[in-house]
Amino acid sequence: MWSLLRFVSFRHVFQSPLRSLLTLVGVAVGVATLVGIAAINRSVMDAFRSTIDTVAGKADLTVAAETSGFSEDLLETVRATPGVLHAAGGLSVVAPVNNSPGESLYIMGVDLLDDGYFRTYEGAGETNVGKLADDLEFLNSTDRILVSERFARAKNLGVGGIIELQTHEGARPFVIHGLLKETGPLKAFGGSVGVMFFGSLQEAFGKGRTLTRIDVAIDQQVGLEAMKERLQKAVGASIEVDSPDKRGSAVTTMVRSFQLGLNLGSGVALLVGVFLVYNTVSISVVQRRREIGTLRALGATRRRIRVLFALEAAVFGLLGSLLGMPLGVLVGKAAIGSVANSVSEIYVRVNINDVKLGSSELILGLTLGVLGSVFAALRPAWIASGVQPVEALRKDAAIGAGAVEVKAWPTWVGLGLLIFAWPVAQIPPPLENFPAFGYTAIFFILMGITLLSPIVLRWLNVPFQRPGELLFGISGRLAADNFARAPVRTAVPVSALSIGVTMAVTVGAFIGSFQASADKWIEQAIPADLFVTSSARLAGTQNQPMKAEVEAELLAAGNGNIEALNPVRLMAHDVLGLRVFVISLDSSIHEKLGSTMILEGKIPTPEERAKGYVTVSENFSRRRDLKVGSTFVMKTPTGEHTYTVGTIIIDYTSDQGSVILDRSIFKEQFKTDQVDTFHVYLKDKSKLEETRNAITAKLGKQYDLYVLSNDELRQEAKKLVGGAFAITYAMETVAVALALLGIINTLLAAVLDRTREIGLLRAVGADRGHVLKLFTGEAFFIGLTGSLFGVATGGVVGFIVTNIVGVQATGWNFPYAYPWMTAVQMILIGTVSAIIAGLYPARRAARLDVVEALAYE
């Protein structure tokens, strides 16, 4: 076998070096995308995990209320629980670094003496951690902080240096009291970590006397389960007691929905890569019929021929994958920034500085690269093994045989797949946030279209003839003919392109529908004139909550033009296993000035609110199957409370869901009056800029305020939605680029097949321009058809994604809008780039020597 491979296959590779290279590049790009995305996914997950793990340290059990916190008195309760050997309490905040947009410091507030039991802090340079427990300057001041060496170095600061951080009271200077080595918990958040005495941290960030976490070491004799029960009883139901590795599952679920989009995208890239291999192997089988016939005549068995082609593909797959690995690192590095950003903006703060390929990605890339290539070669190899020994003698064996015939079964299978796609899409997801059947349905549609495309291509011959002739003269007419002549071969780049375009239109449809709905929601439900937020343009995961007193300061700063101010808190909180936003606002202002978009029920009256009636978002109700009148339980710092769903509304604050509480009730139950964003309604809207400037001038610097107008907020929301999908644009580009390689590949084969015809055309008077137009014309039809398939398929897939997959992943069901702009753009891009891809094979055809072309057989 090896000698066959060496003498027969490799010779062929060198005979058509360009096609081999294109295929290699195709596999490499597919694998690179896959590997890069896998690496990004893992880096994102690792960033969470390492934060959770490094922060958890050696604790057996953790008592935690991460988002809402609990009274520090609970530490004594825990310590007093029998079987607790050691307990250390702490809290953490994420503080935006002043004048450094987007950057923040994760600060852990701990008692170093207690905490040292669970986590190791190592001083760097002069800093001696052992002495800090008695260091009164460190313990008694509210502005002393230890930071990681890395952070200090990045800021060019040493011990005694000052950094400004945003607190609830605005920007405050903090003194670097010492430096810590980047070990243990300091590794979390990419090293952007600081440590303060917990009392100081509480004071500095207005956290009252609350903690978010108590780590516990237990008497192993009592056993983990028993201790868990004991502690749970001691601290009450409102606080989670769990082993550290169980923590963070809400976050994990949350990130899963994000990663699925990426995985789908990289899957598409690989799929298109597989198409390209299929294309190449098919072409090579057709062109080597005579050689195969000879081999068969010499006694090679069918099986041997099959294995030969499969092996060839495997070698391509292997080389392509190896080439794709380093490329994957580049892909990962290039994309990680934008991924980290959108994860941070939408879900949880992450700091990811680097992407590394681990062995799992390498194995994944190699396996899928090789298996995908072999899989792609199966059908052509099967066809090759059907070549009869007598074909060795046929002179015309090379001319397009095999690619011309359209078999019936692919059409039927294709139709079947299309028909089944819809019912399959309806099957409920097997896992939360994992719309597996929706994705299966999409795969069915893509494959169905692919299988149907040969027959459609054939049909398209006639409708394309007239426009072809009008556009490019007789060359265009012939291009339309040639386009439909080897439909099985031409279908490959058409399908590949259509998949790329489908993806673009799908994403465009989803984003567009989402943006339109979100826009309408902001316009109607929160028609405030200005939105005031500290440290970030939008309230959510990146801003610093402000103290309640800022309200009065804003009113004063507004120079009498402020009609009403609604202090809004957006607190991420784990409810029913989802990290939703608990939104608190002044209901009376909200209802009076905005018009809530109610889907079901009616807005609770003050009396009902007092009895626990709340408003929940559409997506929360759908994801947790809540109806009007359903009850659910939330853990709060004041214990577990039961709430009744009074009304279900449209709310796009979080894709995990929102629970809306009146501010008075929230303050009472959650023991905090901090505000994430102020909705400002003006008396004289024409003086918007004046008022905004007045607020910025008076308070902007102190609180690092961002004051957005309604328009700007809507723009921001649009950007946020778009940004979350930014990476998919890159993947669409990859898919389209691979499709273009497929076009080059296919047309190069067509040039070979039709050399004799080119000679004839030239003899009867076609000049080089005619031949150039003949092949660019064919490329044009391939591009046009692929794009048209894509915009049609994209409409359907977009519908499924918006109404099924998206609903399963987010719980939101917004009205579907077809993205006309994207569709037109994609048709233009697809067609023009196809023509450009066609230029190279066309030039090769145009430069053929007439006499040699005529003599070609």
Add this chain to the structure above:
Amino acid sequence: MSNANANAMIEVSNVVKVYKRGKTEVRALNGVSLSVPRGQFLSVMGSSGSGKSTMLNLLGALDVPTSGTLRIDGKEISRFPDDELSRFRRDRLGFIFQFFNLLPTLTAVENVILPELLAGKSRELLEPKAIALLEQFGLKGRGAHRPDELSGGEMQRVAVARALLSEPALLLADEPTGNLDSKTGSEVLRLIREATRARQLTVVMVTHDPKAAEVGDRLVRLADGNIIGDDAVQAAA
């Protein structure tokens, strides 16, 4: 130069064509001179590899000679750039090859008007002309057929029609009957002969078949790139 020369359709002098393949050089034509007056039907014979096709390619403006001059219809074409050669072929020449004469996706009529379409003329004007010509050649009602629906003889007739439609100055045929049985072959030959005579067309036809060669007015024999015989053909009894 004599008057006869100025009047000639083809004036070839000292034409050499050398093919280089790697290190080896093949002299396909070895200093050939030839003059063909207007309206003459010239047959070219010779064994395989003697340079017949090479000569036809040069006369057909498909290729340029390595040295020597080549005057067709009063135009010195041996130094023409590619585009001018194409235009020259389109406007002045007609071709008939041994096989694969027609584009498989075009109908017979479309194949016939192909050179004119390439010249940018409009289909509507050409089609009636082509249909009439095909009818004249015994292909009534076959105009809408594609090559794979035509017999070998019919395909060659379509090729003849294509070669004649644009009223060329010179018709070049490379073994036009080589792929046909003898009966069909002689029918096609007769068609070529009659149609070209009626139009007073100059013809150069390469053939293997001595009987086919007799159709012409004159027979030139080639061997190893040299002309070794040049005789008038006795009119068949």
